[in-house]
Amino acid sequence: MEKMNLNSKINIALIFIAFLLFLVPSVFFLLKQHYDSMYLVVEKKVIEAAQNCHAEDKCISSTITLEELISKGYIDKVYDPISKELINTKSYINLDNNEFKVVE
Numbered sequence: 001m002e003k004m005n006l007n008s009k010i011n012i013a014l015i016f017i018a019f020l021l022f023l024v025p026s027v028f029f030l031l032k033q034h035y036d037s038m039y040l041v042v043e044k045k046v047i048e049a050a051q052n053c054h055a056e057d058k059c060i061s062s063t064i065t066l067e068e069l070i071s072k073g074y075i076d077k078v079y080d081p082i083s084k085e086l087i088n089t090k091s092y093i094n095l096d097n098n099e100f101k102v103v104e
Helices: 002-055 066-071
Strands: 063-065 092-094 099-101
Touching (some): 002 063, 002 092, 063 066, 066 092
Antiparallel strands (some): 063 092
16 A cells, blocks of 8 residues: 555656646746847837938938937837846947847
8 A cells, every 4th residue: 555655656746747847948938939029029119210210311320329319319218128227328220230239
């Protein structure tokens, strides 16, 4: 009887471990996808503002800083979607390849 009880405890422990081995990586994968999506939204918002500024000939250079976009009224302050901290205004957008570089 005690042997059967020990076997069932081992089986329950193994099922629990197998469940955790599936659950933990899945949660981390979903969180990473979510964070990447949040950053993508901010990036697209900033690039769109830079393209609008460039199209209206108010921003002549192909490299535009956040400071320039904010001062010309194309975008408000930009916050990191995860940490909720203000992104440095020295960060810039390169319109040649539509890339947003965050300066720390």
